[in-house]
Amino acid sequence: MITKYFKVAGFVFGISVPEEDLTGMTNLKPFECRGGEDGLIFHLGVDKGLEGFPAKLIYRTDDGPGFPEIALFESEGGWIVRVKPLPNLPEASVMWMKQDFSEVRLQFLDEREKSFALNNALMLIFAFSTARRGALEMHSSVVMNAGKGYMFLGKSGTGKSTHSRLWMKHIPGTELLNDDNPILRLMPDGTVRVFGSPWSGKTPCYKAKDVPAGAVVSLKQAPFNRIERLSLIQAYATLMSSSSAFRPFKDLADGWHGTIEGIVEKIPCYQLECLPDREAAELCHSTVNG
Numbered sequence: 001m002i003t004k005y006f007k008v009a010g011f012v013f014g015i016s017v018p019e020e021d022l023t024g025m026t027n028l029k030p031f032e033c034r035g036g037e038d039g040l041i042f043h044l045g046v047d048k049g050l051e052g053f054p055a056k057l058i059y060r061t062d063d064g065p066g067f068p069e070i071a072l073f074e075s076e077g078g079w080i081v082r083v084k085p086l087p088n089l090p091e092a093s094v095m096w097m098k099q100d101f102s103e104v105r106l107q108f109l110d111e112r113e114k115s116f117a118l119n120n121a122l123m124l125i126f127a128f129s130t131a132r133r134g135a136l137e138m139h140s141s142v143v144m145n146a147g148k149g150y151m152f153l154g155k156s157g158t159g160k161s162t163h164s165r166l167w168m169k170h171i172p173g174t175e176l177l178n179d180d181n182p183i184l185r186l187m188p189d190g191t192v193r194v195f196g197s198p199w200s201g202k203t204p205c206y207k208a209k210d211v212p213a214g215a216v217v218s219l220k221q222a223p224f225n226r227i228e229r230l231s232l233i234q235a236y237a238t239l240m241s242s243s244s245a246f247r248p249f250k251d252l253a254d255g256w257h258g259t260i261e262g263i264v265e266k267i268p269c270y271q272l273e274c275l276p277d278r279e280a281a282e283l284c285h286s287t288v289n290g
Helices: 111-130 160-170 232-242 250-264 278-288
Strands: 002-008 011-017 040-046 055-060 069-075 078-084 093-098 103-108 135-137 141-145 148-153 175-178 183-186 192-195 210-221 226-229 269-274
Touching: 011 111, 040 111, 078 111, 093 111, 103 111, 111 135, 135 250, 141 160, 148 160, 148 192, 148 232, 160 175, 160 210, 160 278, 183 250, 210 232, 210 278, 226 278, 232 250, 232 269, 269 278
Parallel strands: 011 040, 040 103, 148 210, 210 269
Antiparallel strands: 002 011, 055 069, 069 078, 078 093, 093 103, 135 183, 141 148, 141 175, 183 192, 192 210, 226 269
């Protein structure tokens, strides 16, 4: 068993697992840090026998055939989460979480899915643990340019990654920060920053970097290129639909809502109706920097 510490978006957490279970987790390496038990937002360890815990189902995701299925249960002294990589596949893991999410126990149910199970567990517990600390896990692609971060939101297949690549190709000085799950954080001093994370979807982009958030852009496919700034209400709805949030946890939902409210008052949000072309990237860049 080995214990390591990682720092993501300014938050430190610990993992205690057999050393071989971390061998393939190269996505975590850039975030490794020195740490101790003081100041951890959570600590995750492996366990057995979690399948028999009495639990009452309170929520099950239904995102479609191409997405993981997550079932959340209420259990004595905490919560149980059971995860399938896809709805038609066997369960990969079962996880117990203390009521305040500070302690986590993970049991692997499928030896072939250990990396998936550990990454999924970390993403979930990170979102839960930081919900009242001003952080949002975003379903977004984000680039850095001229010292700021620009986030591209939209439904799967909208073209978030494509738009990032267009910026990197046509807007000098652009660098990809994360392609699927960056962390957007309302900092204690009231500023908004966007952070890379160990989770980046199909694109292996794991950077322990952060920059001030420049703008959020919601993408919509269209046969033309047009951009407009969103109202505060529209911006709020846009961020809410693209952030990782479990509504059954009322106090956590209140935290997410408060964070989104604070963020949309600080940074501009736009909707870009666009083609996947150079002109769309240039229009977006010139507008958000205007």
